[in-house]
Amino acid sequence: MLIAPSMLCADFANLKRDADALQEAGADWLHWDCMDGHFVPNLTHGPIVLKALRPYSPLVFNAHLMISHPLQYLDDFLEAGADTLTAHIEASDDAREFLEAVREAGKLPGLAVNPGTPAEQIEPLLPLCDVITVMGVEPGFAGQSFKAGTVEKTAEVRNLAEAAGRHVHIQVDGGVSTENLPALLAAGADVVVSGSWLFHHPRGFAAAIRELRALEK
Ligand code: DX5
Numbered sequence: 001m002l003i004a005p006s007m008l009c010a011d012f013a014n015l016k017r018d019a020d021a022l023q024e025a026g027a028d029w030l031h032w033d034c035m036d037g038h039f040v041p042n043l044t045h046g047p048i049v050l051k052a053l054r055p056y057s058p059l060v061f062n063a064h065l066m067i068s069h070p071l072q073y074l075d076d077f078l079e080a081g082a083d084t085l086t087a088h089i090e091a092s093d094d095a096r097e098f099l100e101a102v103r104e105a106g107k108l109p110g111l112a113v114n115p116g117t118p119a120e121q122i123e124p125l126l127p128l129c130d131v132i133t134v135m136g137v138e139p140g141f142a143g144q145s146f147k148a149g150t151v152e153k154t155a156e157v158r159n160l161a162e163a164a165g166r167h168v169h170i171q172v173d174g175g176v177s178t179e180n181l182p183a184l185l186a187a188g189a190d191v192v193v194s195g196s197w198l199f200h201h202p203r204g205f206a207a208a209i210r211e212l213r214a215l216e217k
């Protein structure tokens, strides 16, 4: 299991401090929630933040692009040092074009699906993906409740990937905690994003990550 803390919950006045502490605590990826205020009703940050942190963190930078036009900003995110780049299948730009461009750049292309989007919609694009992100919440904010049906959807994505003979990372993003993690792992998730649960853990990042890892079989 790869653990990807959502940096949306980090202290933006001390991002390097938090990134260092997360690396120390055993995180695998840093999950950057980039929102344009158009695709989702929230405005966070663009590639400039990834670029600022890039020289200081060896962790995988997982850019979650909750933006309408991921193609328009792709070069900026690549230049900033993103390692995996996930666009939403619901975004305006052509998903196939995005996925091909990310692969062309030698990075890991990903596709995210919102709770209301059927898993089948990713089927034709699966061969182009290295990461599929199953949203456990409506995108836009951290701290929301985990949506029913997310575990079943994770299993559907796993079955589609297996049927396609494709080894993809299945990432679950939104509302993840020790409550739902065992079921998500059993359903085939191998990358978990955690924002509120991890950042608000009473005993800090290392204890939180230890607790998550203890749930792996
Ligand atoms: C929501 C983001 C998630 C979220 C995770 O739009 O994509 O990454 O910040 O935070 P929690 O774990 O609190 O839902």
Ligand code: ZN
Residues within 6 Å of the ligand: 006, 031, 032, 033, 064, 173, 193
């Ligand atoms: Zn996210």
